[in-house]
Amino acid sequence: MKKKVLFAAVCLSLLLAxxxxxxxxxxxxxxxxxxxxxxxxxxxxxxxxxxEDVGISGETEARAYPVTTxxxxxxPLSFRVSGPLVQVRVQPGNEVKQGDVxxxxxxxxxxxxxxxxxxxxxxxxxxxxxxxxxxxRATSLLAEKVISQASFDAAKSAHDSSAAxxxxxxxxxxxxxxxxxxxxxxxxxxxxxxxxxxENHQVVAAGNVVMTMFDLSDLEVLTNIPENEIAHKPxxxxxxxSVEFTPLPGHxxxxxxxxxxxxxxxxxxxxxxxxxxxxxDGAKILPGMTGQxxxxxxxxxxxxxxxxxxxxxxxxxxxxxxxxxxxxxxxxTRRNIRTGGVTGGGxxxxxxGLSGGEQFVAAGAAFVVEGMRIxxxxxx
Numbered sequence: 001m002k003k004k005v006l007f008a009a010v011c012l013s014l015l016l017a018x019x020x021x022x023x024x025x026x027x028x029x030x031x032x033x034x035x036x037x038x039x040x041x042x043x044x045x046x047x048x049x050x051x052e053d054v055g056i057s058g059e060t061e062a063r064a065y066p067v068t069t070x071x072x073x074x075x076p077l078s079f080r081v082s083g084p085l086v087q088v089r090v091q092p093g094n095e096v097k098q099g100d101v102x103x104x105x106x107x108x109x110x111x112x113x114x115x116x117x118x119x120x121x122x123x124x125x126x127x128x129x130x131x132x133x134x135x136x137r138a139t140s141l142l143a144e145k146v147i148s149q150a151s152f153d154a155a156k157s158a159h160d161s162s163a164a165x166x167x168x169x170x171x172x173x174x175x176x177x178x179x180x181x182x183x184x185x186x187x188x189x190x191x192x193x194x195x196x197x198x199e200n201h202q203v204v205a206a207g208n209v210v211m212t213m214f215d216l217s218d219l220e221v222l223t224n225i226p227e228n229e230i231a232h233k234p235x236x237x238x239x240x241x242s243v244e245f246t247p248l249p250g251h252x253x254x255x256x257x258x259x260x261x262x263x264x265x266x267x268x269x270x271x272x273x274x275x276x277x278x279x280x281d282g283a284k285i286l287p288g289m290t291g292q293x294x295x296x297x298x299x300x301x302x303x304x305x306x307x308x309x310x311x312x313x314x315x316x317x318x319x320x321x322x323x324x325x326x327x328x329x330x331x332x333t334r335r336n337i338r339t340g341g342v343t344g345g346g347x348x349x350x351x352x353g354l355s356g357g358e359q360f361v362a363a364g365a366a367f368v369v370e371g372m373r374i375x376x377x378x379x380x
Contacts, residue, residue, distance in 0.1 A: 046330055047372060068290055069222070086105065227264050310363050323365050330373050
């Protein structure tokens, strides 16, 4: 009896399964093939994607480069004479004018030297006057043939020697007065004291750096440009760019191209470029500050092509591609490309695979498959 019941249950299950299968087949027939029909509907319906024209964003895009700031003039200052300091009139951070006294060495020894030389000059002048009178008398006596030629020559030699002695002492006196003036270290230009390396009463030696000054009326913005990008930059003095400093986010300042190197660094293969930044009003920019320089490339056919990172898709074999839009069929075709480095704004440089006049999927590339119909959501 149990075997008959079990057999009947199995038969009923098979009948229900067969009926369900017939019902599913009928349903799929009505809906156009079930999952396959939905897939066909997916391809028939154009999907919106964000497209971008090749070359437009890459031709004049402002690339970003790290920068450091320096003063237009930096002067390490030292005394021309030695001696103990007796006055320190400024401290780091003080603003000074050209000619202001910054430090002073004890001037007593230099004044005493001048006094000695002045006394020697007085004696030499007296000796020169006596030698002049003797020479004039010798000249008259020689004309009357009262004295010999040898006596006349001796008088002339004494006069010339006295004149040379006076000239020598006067030169020493000039040097001594210069040395006295050099006991005061003066500012060579308007600027700011950057560093003070000595303290009052310290004995300093001639030629040793004791203070550093910066001229902040103009600043220098220094950066390095890769060799494959410098050729596409407008290397013309006065060419403009903009810079944003790390301590002042959101504030950009205009800078002007000043100079550039013509030989690359042998290790990094980059060229040193310097921009001039006039001191901005209301912003304290100091040497050593870092930031980013935004510099557009030259317009024209030599401009490089870049794509956003969101446009890239990868194969299983490690190759990189983008989806290129065909307006005739409204479909996208995957095309392999060769990429370079990263540029400003998170864009990738394309070395091969794309050309001007084409369009590619800039956003939504991960959801595109071969043969899918698409429509532009927004075209740049």
